[in-house]
Amino acid sequence: MAWRAALRSKAVIPALLSCSSHGRLCASPTFITQRNNSTSPKIKVDYDQTTGVAVMHMQSPPVNSLSLDFLTELCISLEKLEMDKGCRGLIITSNQPKVFSAGLDILEMYGKSPEHCGEFWKVVQEMWLKLYGSNMVTIAAINGSSPAGGCLLSLTCDYRIMADNPLYSIGLNETQLGIVAPFWFKETMVNTVGHRNTEVALQLGLLYKPAEALKIGLVDQLVPEDQVFSVATQTMTKWLTIPEHARQITKSMMRNPTIDKLRTNREADIQNFVSFITKESIQKSLRMYMEMLKQRKA
């Protein structure tokens, strides 16, 4: 698709990058086209201009895995919202039953060329840079399980509201797949739940039930499943009463050290990822994990 090619082209990526933390001041005009509701195959964005709040519904069956296409679409949607001065808040939720997001699409990392893996990782970085550095108030309405990259997506938001359903879990479980959460996943978690909780969680690849996640601060609030969205909306209203410039500067102050670390090391981080993920032993671990997923289903 033209937009996907555009996003990946060298000419557009720097323009997108330059807007991650101060999008309203330095926005590239590339994507200032759409201000009303938009639909797309993997993500549906409802934007209410009267409240200034957009809702991003992830709708990529079966489990909202974060594929290259999904992430590209997510980045473009974010870019559009970020550049719209009237859009001040974003709620991210899932339209798939029982799952918020299954994390990075394993098939993008298994049996793929180094070039493909590099391209994939670049858009994973891009998603994180855009969301973690967003000027908008961002709220994750977590209405299902949210492992690994799904947990990261939640952690990039300013506030997390999760369905109080013990069947769901959330956490950075990468080590269970035989892979390693990179430093910016780790730091996003440290910034949320502290060093010790992160150390234990990452080494063991822990997936937390909602009550445990609340206890360590991985999520901020548990609510009955049918209230996740309404509580997210109410919470958004409260956050939007805070003077915008003061809140945004405070957010940048808290997050920029981590953001800058990735921004200044992007290429090296891509090289690390590619050389790690294409190792034969890691590929074998991913294959075994996928087989385990299929067996669990059978």
Ligand SMILES: CCCCCCCCCCCCC/C=C/C(=O)SCCNC(=O)CCNC(=O)[C@H](O)C(C)(C)COP(=O)(O)OP(=O)(O)OC[C@H]1O[C@@H](n2cnc3c(N)ncnc32)[C@H](O)[C@@H]1OP(=O)(O)O
């Ligand atoms: C010196 C230091 C070096 C360090 C260098 C570091 C470099 C970086 C290293 C690499 C870092 C990578 C970081 C990775 C992050 C990730 O996000 S990896 C993905 C992890 N995800 C998971 O573990 C979740 C797996 N899925 C599930 O647990 C369950 O699917 C679910 C989400 C709980 C939902 O369960 P259920 O509703 O029962 O659905 P299923 O039947 O299990 O699944 C339906 C189909 O979907 C497929 N699927 C599930 N998850 C994924 C996925 N993440 N990717 C691709 N496909 C997925 C599943 O196999 C089923 O498929 P079918 O059988 O074909 O229907």
